[in-house]
Amino acid sequence: MSERLDVDVVVVGGGLAGYATSLAFSRAGVPCVVVEGGPPAREDTFGMILWPTASRTLAWLGVLDEVTDAGASLESVRWFVPQRDGSAADPDAGIDIRTSSLGAGTFLGVLPSRIVGTLKRASHEAGTRSLQATRGWDVERARPGWRLTVRTGEQEVTVATPLLVGADGSGSPLRERLALPASRWRPKRQVIVTAVGGPMPSPQSRQALAAQGAWGCASLGSDHSWLNAVVDEDQALDPAATLRRYLGFDGEPSAAFAGMGPAVTVRPWSMRVPQWATDGAVLMGDAAHGMLPHFGFGGSLTLEDVPVMFEVATEALRTGDASRTRLDQFQQRRRGRVGYGRRASERWAQVLAMRVPGSGRMRDLSMRRLARNPHLLDRFYAELSTSAVPSLSTRLRVGLP
Numbered sequence: 001m002s003e004r005l006d007v008d009v010v011v012v013g014g015g016l017a018g019y020a021t022s023l024a025f026s027r028a029g030v031p032c033v034v035v036e037g038g039p040p041a042r043e044d045t046f047g048m049i050l051w052p053t054a055s056r057t058l059a060w061l062g063v064l065d066e067v068t069d070a071g072a073s074l075e076s077v078r079w080f081v082p083q084r085d086g087s088a089a090d091p092d093a094g095i096d097i098r099t100s101s102l103g104a105g106t107f108l109g110v111l112p113s114r115i116v117g118t119l120k121r122a123s124h125e126a127g128t129r130s131l132q133a134t135r136g137w138d139v140e141r142a143r144p145g146w147r148l149t150v151r152t153g154e155q156e157v158t159v160a161t162p163l164l165v166g167a168d169g170s171g172s173p174l175r176e177r178l179a180l181p182a183s184r185w186r187p188k189r190q191v192i193v194t195a196v197g198g199p200m201p202s203p204q205s206r207q208a209l210a211a212q213g214a215w216g217c218a219s220l221g222s223d224h225s226w227l228n229a230v231v232d233e234d235q236a237l238d239p240a241a242t243l244r245r246y247l248g249f250d251g252e253p254s255a256a257f258a259g260m261g262p263a264v265t266v267r268p269w270s271m272r273v274p275q276w277a278t279d280g281a282v283l284m285g286d287a288a289h290g291m292l293p294h295f296g297f298g299g300s301l302t303l304e305d306v307p308v309m310f311e312v313a314t315e316a317l318r319t320g321d322a323s324r325t326r327l328d329q330f331q332q333r334r335r336g337r338v339g340y341g342r343r344a345s346e347r348w349a350q351v352l353a354m355r356v357p358g359s360g361r362m363r364d365l366s367m368r369r370l371a372r373n374p375h376l377l378d379r380f381y382a383e384l385s386t387s388a389v390p391s392l393s394t395r396l397r398v399g400l401p
């Protein structure tokens with residue numbers, strides 16, 4: 001059996017970027033199809049901490065309350081430096097955003113499956129159609145735009161579109177098919193250990209920067225938390241034990257560790273994609289700017305993409321001009337902010353991986369100095385919570401590029 005469709009937008013990838021974007025188009029009455037593919041969804045092994053810019057996109061999409069109910073509105077982000085002998089951290093050396101200019105409720109903690117599930121349901125209600133490419137898809141040029149052949153079970157669906165949006169993650173098969181070059185980088189020997197834990201006593205994100213890495217846990221709602229560590233691969237031979245080391249620095253969230261699910265080790269990449277658009281097609285989210293998760297920023301940048309993509313794409317559709325020159329506007333508007341997120345996450349990874357003698361002590365000293373300067377951190381958080389790049393003076397003072 002075969003079917004033919006003609007739609008204004010085809011989004012390849014049914015993740016955070018894909019369903020947030022299709023929701024924006026469908027709510028505006030723009031016919032939109034999402035092509036889902038890739039490996040089948042696994043159970044969540046990590047959580048997402050979303051910054052205020054992401055919350056603003058969710059509010060614009062009309063799903064902020066639902067996502068907040070599915071996760072946690074964080075009351076505070078506590079960040080502290082344990083003693084060098086690995087013993088408990090000074091409890092006063094923390095950053096509490098309840099008293100900051102940002103206010104509680106602007107940071108969210110949520111399981112990826114829950115936020116994507118909410119966006120997908122809202123998107124379908126608004127009129128998006130999903131095609132499950134269980135047997136793959138092919139793409140070919142059709143002037144104007146593209147023709148996708150999607151093989152779903154017994155059926156073959158051919159979709160013609162003037163505009164293709166690539167939202168298929170950092171490994172983006174579509175990027176490859178469009179011949180848009182990409183390179184990748186990651187710090188040597190460094191791994192991230194991650195698991196979903198049980199509930200935390202209060203909706204907080206707590207992070208410890210210890211001598212041999214960084215550990216953290218964050219509330220993802222009334223029933224779950226996210227447990228994570230960035231360590232040298234030799235220290236992660238027993239991933240669950242690696243995560244439990246956090247309790248040596250901070251015993252408060254012990255219930256979260258008692259309810260810990262399977263711990264996994266991941267080695268994410270930082271992607272460099274110099275060109276995001278070609279005639280009739282444009283990349284977004286991790287497909288355009290996948291980055292190391294050290295800064296907890298990739299999903300927020302992905303959600304920040306959505307209103308900008310919507311504006312650029314609707315203008316392209318309105319004028320009948322989806323040329324590369326027109327679609328390049330998306331990258332031009334996002335380049336500064338996204339480039340900053342990538343540089344900052346890479347720098348953070350390098351600082352943690354540094355093996356020069358004395359570098360750990362220097363790092364801890366500067367972290368303690370920062371932790372004792374809540375005004376500076378407040379300012380840094382506030383500047384990061386706009387869609388601009390933090391000012392040079394703040395960046396120099398917090399020691400980030």
Ligand SMILES: Cc1cc2nc3c(=O)[nH]c(=O)nc-3n(C[C@H](O)[C@H](O)[C@H](O)COP(=O)(O)OP(=O)(O)OC[C@H]3O[C@@H](n4cnc5c(N)ncnc54)[C@H](O)[C@@H]3O)c2cc1C
Pocket residue numbers: 012013014015016017018035036037038039046047048049050051133167168169170173174192194266268284285286287293296297298299300301302
């Ligand atoms: C351990 C870890 C922790 C993180 N923590 C945070 C955090 O705290 N805060 C934060 O903001 N971000 C965080 N991130 C980053 C965040 O998860 C990503 O930036 C975000 O998921 C990107 O969304 P996306 O939709 O672009 O890509 P993805 O979420 O990767 O979605 C891509 C979609 O495309 C689909 N796909 C793949 N291949 C095909 C194909 N051939 N055809 C069709 N579809 C395909 C996939 O199945 C998937 O549904 C973290 C990431 C990791 C790995």
